[in-house]
Amino acid sequence: MVAKPSKGMVTDMAASPDHPLHGGCLCGAVRYELSAEPHDLYHCHCSICRKCQGALYPAYASVVRSGFVVTQGADRLSTFDSSAELHRHFCSSCGSHVYGEMEGDPDTISFSVGTLDDGADPGGRQGKERHIFWGSRMGWYEPSDGLPSVDEF
C-alpha cells in the first residue's frame, strides 16, 4: 500500500523522514547528500526516461538546488542531453542516472529516487506524487497504485 498519513496526523505536513538523506550510484563512485525536502515527485512513463534508464517508469523528485550536493565523484559523471533543455548526469563507471537539470530552471535539481540509500522515502510526496506521460506507458504493464496520472508533466 502507498503510505498514507495516519489518523490524527497533521495532513498538510508531508510524512517525510528526517533529512539529510544520502544516495549515490550503484558502484559508489558518485555520492550525494539531500539536505532539503523535495517539492515534487513523479513517476515518468515517457520513452526517453524509459530508454535512458532501462526501467518501465523511473521516479524522480525535484528539490531546490541548494538541497542537493554531490559530495563525491562529480568528475565521474557523464552528461547526456536528452533535449537541448534537459541535461542528465549518469555515472560513467556503472551507468546509474543520478540527477538531471533543466535549462530555464536553474534553481531545481531532479534526482532519480531509486538512487537513495536503503530505499529511503525522499519526502515531499503528499498530494503531489503522480504518474506523468501516462499515455506513453508500455501497453503490457500498468501499475494500480491509486496515484493520479496525467498525460504530460
Add this chain to the structure above:
Amino acid sequence: MTEPITGGCQCGAVRYEITGPMKAVAHCHCSMCRKAHGALFVSFGAVDNSNFKLSGEENLGDYESSEGGHRRFCKSCGGQVIIHGEALGDETFVALGSLDAGQTPGHDPATETHIFWESKVDWYDPADGRKTVEGYGD
C-alpha cells in the same frame, strides 16, 4: 511471433533484436537494480543468448555488480540495456524499459513475478496483482 522484438538505448548507439517471445518477465526490487537504474524496481525479460542479437556492443560500458553478472549500459547516454555473463549461463536479461515503443515481451503472463520483494522500498507498491517472491523465489 515472426517479427523480432526490438529495442536499444535512448541515443541509439546500442540496438538489439530478439527472435521469439521472452521466456519470463521479472520485476526486480533489489537494491542493486534500484541503484543501477535509478528506479524503484526494474523489469527484465529473459531470452536465450542464441535468440538475442546486439549491435553497437563497442558502445557498452560494463559493470560487474556480482560475480559473473555484467550490467551493460550505453557509454553515451547511460541507458541500461542488458545483464549477461557466466552467472546467467545461456540467458540474457533484457532491461524492458529499453524496448522500443509498442514492443511487448511476448511472455506468458503466468511467468511474471516481482522478485526480491523483501527489498522493496517501503513507501511504494505498484499493486499490479502480479505474484511476489523473496529473492528469486526458489
